[in-house]
Amino acid sequence: MNTSVRPPKFEVAVVGGGIAGLLCAFVLSKNTSIEVHVYEAAHQLSEVGAGIGIFSRVWKIIEELGLAESLLPLANNEAALTFHMRKSDSTEGLSFHDMNDLGINSVLRCVERAWINLPGTIMTFHRAELQQAILKWLPSSCKVHLLKRLTSVDEPDSMDLPVSLHFADGTTATCDLLIGADGIKSEVRMSMYRSRAAKARSQGKEEVADIWMRYLRPVWTGSVAYRGMVTKEQLMSLNRGSEPAVCKRPMMYCGSLRHVVGYPISNGNIVDIVAFTTDTDLEGAPFDAPLVSVVSNEEFVSKFQGFEQEVQDLLRFVDKPTRWAIHTVTPLPSFVSKRIALLGDAAHAMAPHQGAGASQAVEDTYILTSLLTHPLCTQETLPFALEIYDRIRRPLANAVLEGSRRAGFLFDFNLPGLREDDIMQKGADGTLRPSMEVLRQVGQTMDTIQEWIWKRAVQKDRECAITMLEECCSRGSLRVD
Ligand SMILES: Cc1cc2nc3c(=O)[nH]c(=O)nc-3n(C[C@H](O)[C@H](O)[C@H](O)COP(=O)(O)OP(=O)(O)OC[C@H]3O[C@@H](n4cnc5c(N)ncnc54)[C@H](O)[C@@H]3O)c2cc1C
Numbered sequence: 001m002n003t004s005v006r007p008p009k010f011e012v013a014v015v016g017g018g019i020a021g022l023l024c025a026f027v028l029s030k031n032t033s034i035e036v037h038v039y040e041a042a043h044q045l046s047e048v049g050a051g052i053g054i055f056s057r058v059w060k061i062i063e064e065l066g067l068a069e070s071l072l073p074l075a076n077n078e079a080a081l082t083f084h085m086r087k088s089d090s091t092e093g094l095s096f097h098d099m100n101d102l103g104i105n106s107v108l109r110c111v112e113r114a115w116i117n118l119p120g121t122i123m124t125f126h127r128a129e130l131q132q133a134i135l136k137w138l139p140s141s142c143k144v145h146l147l148k149r150l151t152s153v154d155e156p157d158s159m160d161l162p163v164s165l166h167f168a169d170g171t172t173a174t175c176d177l178l179i180g181a182d183g184i185k186s187e188v189r190m191s192m193y194r195s196r197a198a199k200a201r202s203q204g205k206e207e208v209a210d211i212w213m214r215y216l217r218p219v220w221t222g223s224v225a226y227r228g229m230v231t232k233e234q235l236m237s238l239n240r241g242s243e244p245a246v247c248k249r250p251m252m253y254c255g256s257l258r259h260v261v262g263y264p265i266s267n268g269n270i271v272d273i274v275a276f277t278t279d280t281d282l283e284g285a286p287f288d289a290p291l292v293s294v295v296s297n298e299e300f301v302s303k304f305q306g307f308e309q310e311v312q313d314l315l316r317f318v319d320k321p322t323r324w325a326i327h328t329v330t331p332l333p334s335f336v337s338k339r340i341a342l343l344g345d346a347a348h349a350m351a352p353h354q355g356a357g358a359s360q361a362v363e364d365t366y367i368l369t370s371l372l373t374h375p376l377c378t379q380e381t382l383p384f385a386l387e388i389y390d391r392i393r394r395p396l397a398n399a400v401l402e403g404s405r406r407a408g409f410l411f412d413f414n415l416p417g418l419r420e421d422d423i424m425q426k427g428a429d430g431t432l433r434p435s436m437e438v439l440r441q442v443g444q445t446m447d448t449i450q451e452w453i454w455k456r457a458v459q460k461d462r463e464c465a466i467t468m469l470e471e472c473c474s475r476g477s478l479r480v481d
Helices: 019-029 056-064 068-074 127-137 187-202 206-213 232-236 297-302 309-316 357-372 382-411 436-449 458-475
Strands: 010-015 034-039 051-055 084-087 094-098 122-126 143-145 150-154 163-167 172-175 177-180 219-231 251-255 258-265 270-278 292-294 322-328 340-342 424-426 432-434
Touching: 010 019, 010 163, 010 172, 019 034, 019 127, 019 357, 034 172, 051 056, 051 357, 056 068, 056 122, 056 357, 056 458, 068 122, 068 127, 084 436, 094 436, 122 127, 122 258, 150 187, 163 177, 177 187, 187 206, 187 340, 219 232, 219 382, 232 270, 258 309, 270 309, 270 382, 297 309, 322 382, 340 382, 357 382, 357 458, 382 436, 382 458, 432 436
Parallel strands: 010 034, 010 177, 034 143, 084 251, 177 340
Antiparallel strands: 051 122, 084 094, 150 163, 163 172, 219 270, 219 322, 251 258, 258 270, 292 322, 424 432
16 A cells, blocks of 8 residues: 655745744644745854843734743743833933833732733743743754855746755755745845846846845944843842832833833843934944944943933943844835745844834744645645735734834934923923923823734734635635735
């Protein structure tokens, strides 16, 4: 009797072993009819930086994927998980808003884990712990190839020929579907848009080619972020009589063109710090220094001179802070071609001011893998699935990208009507004081920017994507209404 094993319905190459690539590889590998290879440039899979926030809307995906139980112990689940905003750029700080509180946070804090299901809350993780957990779940059928830096991609027009991947070590690989999860400087994105530009040029459309070329490289926002960690023990050693607020909940310390974010990770034993300075005139300018560098604590602390004591206490213990030039991807007109899909930062690297990059990467993975693992998705219908992924995910991801830019301006008191000059108002005695009225508007504007978090569940988007795939397949046409 012939017991030959059926060949996989398609072979997938995932380029990049960050959170997006690994999670995608994990979900696809669960489907035995899909063969998955991960190609990673580094010699080992590791994460740079400390904290990462996951919105509760994304936690529902984690639950659906069956990963919640193993991840929950890694989350900082003791804290009240909405950001508390303060105006902090003077010796006397001033509390003015709880972000996304929706008026229920204080009640539900008393009920164990009830906050997990609240739309405005976030769970915070240590990046490396999260990545290592995903790595552990990868089945042995998923092959991870390290030291494979992708240098170019060939996507033939004919669907009968495979996509070819070329690596820096001179080797090549082929696949039916290429998923570019290779981060902000994505070679997959560059190859995709370079080839569009080349095609336009070959048709004499120079202007169109120039437009495609704009999407290749990320652009500097004019901001730098200083990152580091302190332990709760260090903060407690200051003996100010009580546990600092930031050990218990995420804090947003706002100031004119500078702001500091702190939130507890590793069950509240560590506080992750990201502190930003911005020169808006430099948005879009080239950044002429290494994108990431280690700086001295003195340089770091000097940037936030004049901030309230609570912030000074946080910054003084940060050992070897790193400075990151914050770049973003120009919102793309497409995340896909016929057999290539961009995922995570490769598709929509955004400023980290909503802490939404990783959550958006998980949402991409959820929609894309739901389509790819659907029984109707085959080699032939793959272009439908990718087109639908693009139609469903791109509008939201690009809107979150733009919202993150605005959020940065807001925390820096740098939006029209909400600038430092608008906030500081003369009292009856002639002294300048912050206006609570204007600060409340700052808080409300932030809640409006983040409405996407609770307005539409990502599960609805998934349902919509599956319906579109079924309709496309029954019509046999690529038209996606
Ligand atoms: C300062 C800062 C703070 C942030 N804070 C948050 C937060 O609180 N919450 C949040 O959700 N997000 C946050 N983000 C964003 C978040 O880090 C990213 O959105 C997320 O890590 C993206 O994951 P990714 O897998 O798409 O990309 P990456 O993590 O960048 O992974 C890409 C992988 O691809 C590999 N690679 C790159 N090029 C190649 C190549 N040519 N060939 C093969 N492999 C390659 C890389 O080595 C890497 O392993 C922050 C970002 C910054 C800069």
